[in-house]
Amino acid sequence: MPPIFEITFVTYIAAAATYVIYFVNQNKKVRSAARMTLVVGGILHTIELIIRYFVVGHTPITSMHESVSFFAWSMTWGFLVFRWRYRVKNFGTFVSLGIALLMLVASMSSHQIIPLPPALRSKWLPVHASIALLANAFLALGFCGGIMYLLQEREIKARRFGLFYSRLPSLEALDNLNHHCLAIGFPLLTLGIITGSIWAKQAWGAFWQWDPKETWSLVTWFIYAALLHFRFTMGWRRRRAAIMSIIGFGACLFTLWGVTYLLGGLHSYAG
Amino acid sequence: MQANKLLVIGVNHKVAPVEVREKLAHTGGAENPVLALKELPGNRECCFLGTCNRVEVICASDSPEETAVGVRQLLFARSGLDDTEAQKYSYTHQGVDAIAHLFRVASSLDSMIVGEPQILGQLKNAYRDAAELKSLGPILNKFINKSFSVAKRTRTETNIGGNAVSISFAAVQLAKKIFGTLEKKKVMIVGAGEMAELAAEHLISQGIGEVVVANRTLERAITLARRFNGSAVSLDELVSELETVDILISSTGATGLVLMRDDVKSIMHRRMNSPLFLIDIAVPRDLDPKLNDLDNVYLYDIDNLKDVVDVNKSERKKEADSAERIVEEETLKFVQWLESMQVTPTIVELRKKADALRVAELQKTLANLKNLSPKQIKSVETLAAALTNKLLHNPILFLKDESSGPSQKEKLEFVRTAFGLDEQ
Numbered sequence: 001m002p003p004i005f006e007i008t009f010v011t012y013i014a015a016a017a018t019y020v021i022y023f024v025n026q027n028k029k030v031r032s033a034a035r036m037t038l039v040v041g042g043i044l045h046t047i048e049l050i051i052r053y054f055v056v057g058h059t060p061i062t063s064m065h066e067s068v069s070f071f072a073w074s075m076t077w078g079f080l081v082f083r084w085r086y087r088v089k090n091f092g093t094f095v096s097l098g099i100a101l102l103m104l105v106a107s108m109s110s111h112q113i114i115p116l117p118p119a120l121r122s123k124w125l126p127v128h129a130s131i132a133l134l135a136n137a138f139l140a141l142g143f144c145g146g147i148m149y150l151l152q153e154r155e156i157k158a159r160r161f162g163l164f165y166s167r168l169p170s171l172e173a174l175d176n177l178n179h180h181c182l183a184i185g186f187p188l189l190t191l192g193i194i195t196g197s198i199w200a201k202q203a204w205g206a207f208w209q210w211d212p213k214e215t216w217s218l219v220t221w222f223i224y225a226a227l228l229h230f231r232f233t234m235g236w237r238r239r240r241a242a243i244m245s246i247i248g249f250g251a252c253l254f255t256l257w258g259v260t261y262l263l264g265g266l267h268s269y270a271g
Numbered sequence: 272m273q274a275n276k277l278l279v280i281g282v283n284h285k286v287a288p289v290e291v292r293e294k295l296a297h298t299g300g301a302e303n304p305v306l307a308l309k310e311l312p313g314n315r316e317c318c319f320l321g322t323c324n325r326v327e328v329i330c331a332s333d334s335p336e337e338t339a340v341g342v343r344q345l346l347f348a349r350s351g352l353d354d355t356e357a358q359k360y361s362y363t364h365q366g367v368d369a370i371a372h373l374f375r376v377a378s379s380l381d382s383m384i385v386g387e388p389q390i391l392g393q394l395k396n397a398y399r400d401a402a403e404l405k406s407l408g409p410i411l412n413k414f415i416n417k418s419f420s421v422a423k424r425t426r427t428e429t430n431i432g433g434n435a436v437s438i439s440f441a442a443v444q445l446a447k448k449i450f451g452t453l454e455k456k457k458v459m460i461v462g463a464g465e466m467a468e469l470a471a472e473h474l475i476s477q478g479i480g481e482v483v484v485a486n487r488t489l490e491r492a493i494t495l496a497r498r499f500n501g502s503a504v505s506l507d508e509l510v511s512e513l514e515t516v517d518i519l520i521s522s523t524g525a526t527g528l529v530l531m532r533d534d535v536k537s538i539m540h541r542r543m544n545s546p547l548f549l550i551d552i553a554v555p556r557d558l559d560p561k562l563n564d565l566d567n568v569y570l571y572d573i574d575n576l577k578d579v580v581d582v583n584k585s586e587r588k589k590e591a592d593s594a595e596r597i598v599e600e601e602t603l604k605f606v607q608w609l610e611s612m613q614v615t616p617t618i619v620e621l622r623k624k625a626d627a628l629r630v631a632e633l634q635k636t637l638a639n640l641k642n643l644s645p646k647q648i649k650s651v652e653t654l655a656a657a658l659t660n661k662l663l664h665n666p667i668l669f670l671k672d673e674s675s676g677p678s679q680k681e682k683l684e685f686v687r688t689a690f691g692l693d694e695q
Contacts, residue, residue: 152448156445156449156569159571159575165448169451170448170451171450171546172449172450172452176451234544235542235543235544236544237544238544238567239567240544
């Protein structure tokens with residue numbers, strides 16, 4: 001297999017580095033270069049996933065390496081599609097750093113192809129896993145928005161303007177970003193849990209067995225549900241919403257990694 | 272030297288923090304201190320400028336050092352600082368420095384926001400008030416008027432006013448960072464002062480949705496609200512009205528705080544935690560500093576707004592530099608004018624001119640009358656001298672008499688023009 005994953009990884013790092021340079025000097029040419037590099041990275045990544053699909057013989061979404069790589073791929077395209085619909089100043093810097101970090105994790109996990117256990121041989125595998133990871137990607141974008149919100153708010157509140165005040169968009173725009181990410185991520189998360197449950201019924205004969213991964217995805221779901229609920233009833237917007245989306249994403253990551261490494265359970269063979 | 276009589280003593284945002292400045296400002300109904308200032312030893316003329324950022328006392332004094340101490344004493348009387356400390360928090364400019372300083376102030380080069388247009392209007396008001404209280408004389412009259420024309424020159428010849436950002440502009444920038452767009456947002460103006468009006472105008476030009484005016488006297492609030500197509504409320508309704516307000520600009524002349532932290536805390540949940548941007552441009556302050564501790568509440572006072580302005584300061588630096596050169600040039604010209612505009616030199620010039628005419632005419636006449644005896648020549652010379660002396664006698668008396676008639680400046684200008692002293 002050609003080292004296409006490594007090439008993709010390096011391209012993403014280059015994109016993130018260029019975005020960081022753009023963030024500092026705010027030169028529009030640098031931004032175009034960064035964006036082009038990210039698009040190239042996204043295309044290479046797509047090719048890599050297709051090749052891996054044919055090499056392993058099923059959707060490459062089962063091992064830790066595969067699932068995190070798919071997570072990063074979703075985040076890249078989620079961002080690029082998002083950007084096409086509406087723009088958030090300097091969002092790319094934060095997102096590209098996130099993507100590069102995910103790719104770092106993916107590159108450090110074993111690339112070995114694991115033969116698919118019989119329980120996973122189902123048409124529900126690509127459906128459930130890709131929806132769940134896509135949900136993660138949008139919630140990760142919301143997490144970036146939350147971080148940006150807190151950075152911007154801190155400078156406005158402290159009345160001392162440093163690196164971020166002029167570079168980050170308005171608090172309103174960042175809050176909207178957070179909400180939009182949630183508006184896409186939350187239904188996907190719900191759908192991910194439902195499809196998982198249907199698949200569980202098919203594979204193990206029960207919709208819900210309270211295995212750690214199921215439990216933690218439910219915890220994550222409740223955090224985001226609470227955020228949405230209170231947003232409309234109590235005005236949990238802005239700062240509180242930003243903090244909640246950061247906590248929620250923490251729960252997402254724990255569901256993805258923490259459960260696998262710390263708690264085990266039925267999902268432990270998968271990512 | 273005539274210029275050394277000029278004295279400018281002041282306190283601005285650069286030398287003193289808000290805490291010190293608010294103890295100086297003669298806010299609200301406080302009497303204009305020019306009359307008290309004029310009584311100071313040696314002081315002949317004076318003008319007082321008090322804005323929320325600065326206090327400037329402009330004097331023409333026969334004993335400037337003595338006057339300066341007295342001015343500082345009066346300025347810092349309420350703060351309880353002694354003269355050494357008062358000197359630390361103020362500046363005292365004399366002579367050429369005083370001229371350059373006032374020209375810089377009028378040209379808005381010394382402003383917190385360089386190029387902001389308010390200061391010139393404020394200086395004009397100070398001048399008018401001093402004129403009404405009769406504390407001005409020929410020197411300050413010319414001096415302050417000159418500062419207006421210097422300000423006009425810097426404004427037309429450089430672009431410092433072009434991207435001039437006032438405090439309200441800085442506030443608008445910040446509001447946009449918080450709210451994104453100002454459409455459909457509601458601004459409340461507390462206290463119907465000049466600064467608040469300017470801020471409101473700026474917000475309206477940026478597309479703010481709605482304006483509410485709250486004032487101690489409702490009539491004034493209604494008048495102002497009508498100008499902005501807004502509504503008016505009394506100060507008692509401030510807190511309940513705040514439930515629907517997004518931006519609040521406060522500039523009352525109140526001596527105490529107008530809005531406390533707990534007032535706002537109690538209404539935040541009814542506001543659904545929507546953000547509230549509070550701007551305190553009053554001195555002394557109107558808004559409780561602890562308000563900034565509340566979630567989604569952003570409180571800025573005048574010193575904080577300075578930070579916003581510093582962000583885009585460099586662009587204006589170049590324009591400010593060329594304005595500084597104009598100020599230097601005008602200062603030099605004014606010093607020259609001051610030296611010429613004195614009674615004694617004017618009288619000397621007048622005599623010189625008359626003597627020159629006398630000598631010239633005598634030479635011409637005597638050249639034609641060739642057969643005169645020395646005695647006759649002497650008589651003609653006496654005639655010429657008597658004529659010039661007698662003709663100059665009354666104009667000189669008129670110049671020397673300081674007690675009556677038009678102002679000294681007018682007299683000097685009149686005499687100099689009538690006798691053509693400034694013609695080359």
